[in-house]
Amino acid sequence: MSAAPDLGKLNWTTTRLDAALGWARKFSIFQYPFVTACCGMEYMATATSHYDMDRFGAGFPRFSPRQADVLFVVGTISHKLAPVLKRIFDQMAEPKWVVAFGVCTCTGGFYDNYATVMGIDTIIPVDVYIPGCPPRPENVLDGLMKLQDKIAKGATAVLPTDISARPAELQAPHRPEAHL
């Protein structure tokens, strides 16, 4: 007999399906480590055996944006490199996430000069900020787990944020003399 589909049960099924999909996605991260500077050392330290990103499923970096789903921006981004970063981000397919690794990518770090991008969220949308100069591997894994929560919920990369959408501790003051 053909019973009408029970919509209550169907919702439960789809939420379980979403949860399973989220679980699967969060433990199969293919990151693109866009490493430019000193934070790369801490990225490598986190990836190798002592702290081990592979147990979170992030053990296989993909050095092509077409094959990656998470963009780890590691290290200072200069104005000369910024269009390249935007292009790499644009080449990634949905769903994609961005991790700003290190305080240079979060807010510009201790640099405040003619050459450094004051935070990559001025160019591309960022999902997780991992501050630190460089961040301890424990911090990196904490950020990775926050990213995993975001992936599991199914929240993909947010729309381009402006600086006011940063977390409170990473806000930067407006400086009128920069427009000279």
Next chain:
Amino acid sequence: MSVELVPLLQTRFPKEVLVSHHYQGQATAILKREGLLALARFLRDDPSTSCDMLMDVTCVDYLKFGKSQGSSPTLATPSPLPYYMQPKSMTERWERLVSSEDFRFEVVYHLYSTTHHHRLRLKVPLTLADPVVDSLTDVWASANWFEREVWDMFGVQFTGHPNLKRLLMYEEFKGHPLRKDYPVHKRQPLIGPVN
């Protein structure tokens, strides 16, 4: 030893070397820019000097040299700075052996000899109106990127350079950021907001 390079240069090139010294054991010669290329070839090729390695090319902007404060503090107008930051008399500071009014820039070359293990510093003073000097890429290949950096940061041109483009900044960047009159807080991002 480095110390012998200075008298050797003065005897071989008396007209091109303006002044020289060896302060703290470091030999330095200040040259006219016309003599730079000949002197560089001599230093590389002559077996007694054989400076086969160009360690660094950089530039100094002397626009604000010795002018950080208006005048020395007096009892009537004491300096607002703490004692260790108060302006000091000329004898207590670095001396400049050519006049800052005439020559704003000084391109500095550091040479090293891997056979004799001596070092030499060459300085070429340049004016703002004509900041041009010969390129040393034919003599030492490492001069290529060093000179591109000096062009990018200071605006000093090198004649005969095969590819004098900006190195550290992007091509459309306006101005030369390490000059003393480049505004410190100015930002020119290529993409993204200014502030």
